[in-house]
Amino acid sequence: DAGVTQSPTHLIKTRGQHVTLRCSPISGHKSVSWYQQVLGQGPQFIFQYYEKEERGRGNFPDRFSARQFPNYSSELNVNALLLGDSALYLCASSPILGVGNTIYFGEGSWLTVV
């Protein structure tokens, strides 16, 4: 079975532009979470979606938004890009919204803002 897949793997954007990152969860997984990992740091929680509804949000500005589609895939959108948005963006999926479940990460999308 395919794992969590993310696209694109690498991209370069200019300050002020908009970016859309995509994530396909493991088949059968209904929850998707997004994390930002700045170089030299651990991942930071951005959003969680379950059954197409936002279930959690981290301390990120409104320039960051996300959505989940009926097939449980997800998009992360970032508007008005800043240099500080340069990071690895990780998507993770899990089967259901349960206390004991483990999340499975994709390989990430590396965003460079110039």
Add this chain to the structure above:
Amino acid sequence: AQTVTQSQPEMSVQEAETVTLSCTYDTSESDYYLFWYKQPPSRQMILVIRQEAYKQQNATENRFSVNFQKAAKSFSLKISDSQLGDAAMYFCAYRIPSGTYKYIFGTGTRLKVLA
């Protein structure tokens, strides 16, 4: 607010030897989960081991084991018989047992394995 601290930016171990990575955390919750994740150069975060706070027994997965000290809020990872493939960034993470999968990660420890 919950925090996770990894005080060792980098560790080295000889192949076949044992190494311990440290992690401390701060929380006012009584029930939670703790994790160690491995991030190789491929960047994919891979779960190494998980510990539920209500369990007194330390978790073990093959060559990986933890020393969970709840009162001290300490959660160290021991890697036995280190292999070259163990070289990676290791992240300690915390999560409360709610529906939100908000993991709080430490800053990571880079493990080098010397042949």
